[in-house]
Amino acid sequence: MATARGLLNWSEKSTSVEVVANTPGPGNVLLVEIESEHVTEICTGFGETGTPAEAVADRAVRDARRYLAAGVPVGGHLADQLLPILALGGGGSFRTLTPSRHAHTNADVVRQFVNVGIVVTPETRDVVRVDVHST
Numbered sequence: 348m349a350t351a352r353g354l355l356n357w358s359e360k361s362t363s364v365e366v367v368a369n370t371p372g373p374g375n376v377l378l379v380e381i382e383s384e385h386v387t388e389i390c391t392g393f394g395e396t397g398t399p400a401e402a403v404a405d406r407a408v409r410d411a412r413r414y415l416a417a418g419v420p421v422g423g424h425l426a427d428q429l430l431p432i433l434a435l436g437g438g439g440s441f442r443t444l445t446p447s448r449h450a451h452t453n454a455d456v457v458r459q460f461v462n463v464g465i466v467v468t469p470e471t472r473d474v475v476r477v478d479v480h481s482t
């Protein structure tokens with residue numbers, strides 16, 4: 348926790364630790380919760396056997412910093428989830444981070460089930476606008 352707190356320059360009172368006993372998992376998890384007016388973004392780092400807690404913190408903090416620096420309302424994982432909803436709901440648009448390979452695959456899968464166009468337009472180096480519309 349101290350690593351993440353230091354990297355984000357957050358105070359001790361803005362963080363908390365929850366210990367869960369007797370779990371089958373091999374490691375720890377770090378959730379960085381960023382609350383905004385209309386959305387809460389959660390960046391996650393999962394521990395693995397042999398991975399130092401500091402490396403887990405570094406991954407989650409890197410994701411949080413990327414999201415904050417982009418100034419977008421929709422994080423990468425939420426973008427994946429919005430595609431099928433917008434496709435079934437008649438369309439819409441949002442700004443997000445440059446899509447991952449998973450997001451591109453998800454868009455291809457959505458197009459197999461719903462007759463929609465999904466257009467990704469770069470705005471800046473790491474920000475895109477995603478438009479979903481009926482075809």
